[in-house]
Amino acid sequence: MERRGSERSEVPLxxxxxxxxxxxxxxxxxxxxxxxxxxxxxxxxxxLGLTPGTKVTVVKSAPFRGPLEIxxxxxxxxxxxxxxxxxxxxIEKQ
Amino acid sequence: MTKQKLVIALAGNANVGKSVIFNxxxxxxxxxxxxxxxxxxxxxxxxxxxxxxxDVIDLPGIYSLSTYSLEEVISxxxxxxxxxxxxxxxxxxSVLERNLFFTLQLIELQTPxxxxxxxxxxxxxxxxxxxxxxxxxxxxxxxxxxxATKGVGLFQLLEKAVEAVEKGSPTTHAEVKYGEEVxxxxxxxxxxxxxxxxxxxxxxxxxxxxxxxxxIQREIxxxxxxxxxxxKKLASEIENLHGHSCSTVITSxxxxxxxxxxxxxxxxxxxxxxxxxxxLHTLTTHKIMGYxxxxxxxxxxFYSIFTFxxxxxxxxxxxxxxxxxxxxDLFGSNLVGELVWGGIEGIIAGVTxxxxxxxxxxxxxxxxxxxxxxxxxxxxxxxxxxKIGLHGKAFIPMMLGYGCNVPACLxxxxxxxxxxxxxxxxxxxxxxxxxxxxxxxxxxxxFLGIQWALVLYIFxxxxxxxxxxxxxxxxxxxxxxxxxxxxxxxxxxxKTVLKETWFRVVEFMKVAFPLIxxxxxxxxxxxxxxxxxxxxxxxSPVTVMWLGLPLITGITLIFGVLRKELTLIMLATLLxxxxxxxxxxxxxxxxxxxxxMFYIPCIATMAALLREFGxxxxxxxxxxxxxxxxxxGGVALxxxxxxx
Numbered sequence: 001m002e003r004r005g006s007e008r009s010e011v012p013l014x015x016x017x018x019x020x021x022x023x024x025x026x027x028x029x030x031x032x033x034x035x036x037x038x039x040x041x042x043x044x045x046x047x048l049g050l051t052p053g054t055k056v057t058v059v060k061s062a063p064f065r066g067p068l069e070i071x072x073x074x075x076x077x078x079x080x081x082x083x084x085x086x087x088x089x090x091i092e093k094q
Numbered sequence: 095m096t097k098q099k100l101v102i103a104l105a106g107n108a109n110v111g112k113s114v115i116f117n118x119x120x121x122x123x124x125x126x127x128x129x130x131x132x133x134x135x136x137x138x139x140x141x142x143x144x145x146x147x148x149d150v151i152d153l154p155g156i157y158s159l160s161t162y163s164l165e166e167v168i169s170x171x172x173x174x175x176x177x178x179x180x181x182x183x184x185x186x187x188s189v190l191e192r193n194l195f196f197t198l199q200l201i202e203l204q205t206p207x208x209x210x211x212x213x214x215x216x217x218x219x220x221x222x223x224x225x226x227x228x229x230x231x232x233x234x235x236x237x238x239x240x241x242a243t244k245g246v247g248l249f250q251l252l253e254k255a256v257e258a259v260e261k262g263s264p265t266t267h268a269e270v271k272y273g274e275e276v277x278x279x280x281x282x283x284x285x286x287x288x289x290x291x292x293x294x295x296x297x298x299x300x301x302x303x304x305x306x307x308x309x310i311q312r313e314i315x316x317x318x319x320x321x322x323x324x325x326k327k328l329a330s331e332i333e334n335l336h337g338h339s340c341s342t343v344i345t346s347x348x349x350x351x352x353x354x355x356x357x358x359x360x361x362x363x364x365x366x367x368x369x370x371x372x373x374l375h376t377l378t379t380h381k382i383m384g385y386x387x388x389x390x391x392x393x394x395x396f397y398s399i400f401t402f403x404x405x406x407x408x409x410x411x412x413x414x415x416x417x418x419x420x421x422x423d424l425f426g427s428n429l430v431g432e433l434v435w436g437g438i439e440g441i442i443a444g445v446t447x448x449x450x451x452x453x454x455x456x457x458x459x460x461x462x463x464x465x466x467x468x469x470x471x472x473x474x475x476x477x478x479x480x481k482i483g484l485h486g487k488a489f490i491p492m493m494l495g496y497g498c499n500v501p502a503c504l505x506x507x508x509x510x511x512x513x514x515x516x517x518x519x520x521x522x523x524x525x526x527x528x529x530x531x532x533x534x535x536x537x538x539x540x541f542l543g544i545q546w547a548l549v550l551y552i553f554x555x556x557x558x559x560x561x562x563x564x565x566x567x568x569x570x571x572x573x574x575x576x577x578x579x580x581x582x583x584x585x586x587x588x589k590t591v592l593k594e595t596w597f598r599v600v601e602f603m604k605v606a607f608p609l610i611x612x613x614x615x616x617x618x619x620x621x622x623x624x625x626x627x628x629x630x631x632x633x634s635p636v637t638v639m640w641l642g643l644p645l646i647t648g649i650t651l652i653f654g655v656l657r658k659e660l661t662l663i664m665l666a667t668l669l670x671x672x673x674x675x676x677x678x679x680x681x682x683x684x685x686x687x688x689x690x691m692f693y694i695p696c697i698a699t700m701a702a703l704l705r706e707f708g709x710x711x712x713x714x715x716x717x718x719x720x721x722x723x724x725x726x727g728g729v730a731l732x733x734x735x736x737x738x
Contacts, residue, residue, distance in 0.1 A: 041577070044157075062474055
């Protein structure tokens with residue numbers, strides 16, 4: 001069997017349903033109009049534990065495209081939606 | 095025997111109880127200032143223990159020792175260059191893995207340290223059991239379990255810290271080892287660094303160079319330009335090998351190690367039902383329930399502050415002005431006496447605002463902060479704040495602004511970038527503070543009805559959003575996003591809250607009082623010299639012709655620079671009545687209130703802006719607001735005359 005399926009299941013963190021868990025594959029930085037501090041934010045997310053291979057659970061999101069509440073490495077973080085869209089995850093299969 | 099001096103630094107993540115430990119250790123012997131030339135707070139205190147006089151430095155709460163923020167750079171440099179005798183690494187037992195990630199970096203920096211394994215009680219509630227001895231063995235660092243909020247383990251912590259210094263703590267730290275390929279590159283770069291005089295250990299500097307740390311690249315290039323470029327080349331080799339940037343690889347591996355240690359030292363026993371803190375969190379961040387709860391909490395907060403503040407402020411005012419005749423007897427009513435009284439009036443102005451409004455405001459604010467609720471508010475308000483290019487955290491200084499703009503401007507420090515700090519501060523100066531509320535309620539609310547006051551408040555919010563949006567579009571730079579920890583709820587500590595309040599109030603007085611006094615003196619001098627009438631005449635094209643207000647308002651608007659509610663008080667004095675309906679038409683009342691709402695940051699706020707952003711930006715904001723308020727007032731007058 002081809003392994004294309006696993007490539008396709010790479011989605012932004014915002015695509016996870018509430019309560020769903022994914023595994024971080026990468027963080028898109030340096031994109032968008034003059035995203036000057038891209039490095040800084042990528043680094044910040046890593047420092048908070050969102051490194052590739054890490055399990056991350058989306059608990060919920062605030063209404064009207066508000067921030068996401070996530071659980072990562074035992075800590076609870078609030079992430080702006082724009083930021084969360086840059087985090088790519090693979091959905092964990094049961 | 096002479097006292098020996100020791101320096102202990104507290105380092106750790108945010109929300110781990112560092113400041114609680116700091117307060118416990120140093121009591122009231124504290125000094126809160128800024129790091130030289132920076133807008134980052136530096137808290138320092140002293141205590142006596144055995145034969146030592148110990149200086150305790152509370153470093154800012156950070157998650158890493160990289161260069162993401164000023165706080166991180168300051169902490170790193172402080173530890174590496176000023177070399178405190180020992181660092182107490184405060185670790186949150188309830189989020190062990192992430193905290194150990196920071197600990198490992200301290201180890202890499204070859205910091206002499208011991209660990210305070212704090213918030214053991216919260217960890218237990220979450221079902222996390224940690225074996226301090228096992229952790230101690232794994233890390234090779236002394237670990238003391240503490241519950242700082244109850245004072246548990248703190249004496250022992252201090253004892254062990256001093257003991258470690260006396261013994262000259264053996265550096266048998268656990269080794270922070272990376273994968274083979276990475277290790278190879280590290281030793282290559284470290285080898286090149288060995289001959290170079292640098293304040294960071296070579297291995298640490300090598301790791302940071304591979305991670306692409308800009309500060310260290312810059313510093314090392316001054317000494318040997320070759321090293322940085324070699325490191326860059328090696329870093330790209332790792333990138334090619336792993337498919338991730340070298341910095342990502344190193345951070346991941348460091349986190350893996352932290353995870354391994356955490357898993358070995360802790361046992362997870364999930365509680366049978368979610369603890370009360372957890373349920374409270376779910377409720378207060380609920381997509382529907384969260385908002386009424388927030389609205390109710392904030393309304394309650396403002397209602398109690400304004401009730402208490404209004405009452406106390408009047409009491410204090412009466413008391414001070416009751417002293418005026420006694421004072422007049424002492425000095426006589428000559429020039430000197432009048433001038434001195436002018437200065438005293440300035441201080442009275444400060445005190446009658448600071449004590450009644452700012453003190454309770456801070457007390458409630460720190461209760462909310464200490465409990466963890468403020469971060470939930472930031473979570474709920476994030477997308478609203480995004481409309482003006484800020485994120486959820488900016489809601490906090492804005493909220494503060496309704497009490498007083500001065501602490502609100504200083505509170506903008508919580509924003510991550512200079513641009514956001516400025517944007518948040520600008521928006522904050524437009525928020526009607528307690529003094530402006532006195533005018534809105536006292537003039538429009540009282541004489542035209544509360545619905546008009548409400549209209550003005552809503553209009554004010556619209557202006558804030560419109561101007562905020564324009565400023566956000568014009569200021570260069572990109573918006574940042576919310577990245578914030580939401581720590582577990584905990585019951586706030588009265589002692590910590592009161593202490594924070596005390597230091598904030600002192601800070602407020604230091605920033606605001608000098609300018610208030612000088613400003614009061616200047617205006618008093620102008621009054622004595624008979625200049626005020628002339629100024630009022632000079633302003634008449636604006637006040638009378640453009641804004642359609644009585645000539646006298648020119649004077650009151652000048653006094654309002656000192657303290658906004660003086661515009662109303664002076665109006666009553668100069669017009670000889672408090673029944674404003676006799677002397678002002680409803681349209682004039684609205685125009686007057688609109689103008690005072692926006693026309694200039696008061697002198698104390700200007701002082702705060704000056705301190706945070708320098709005179710150029712402070713002046714620009716001030717001039718903009720003057721022009722804006724006058725334009726707005728004139729336009730409003732013409733529109734209202736059509737309607738009313």
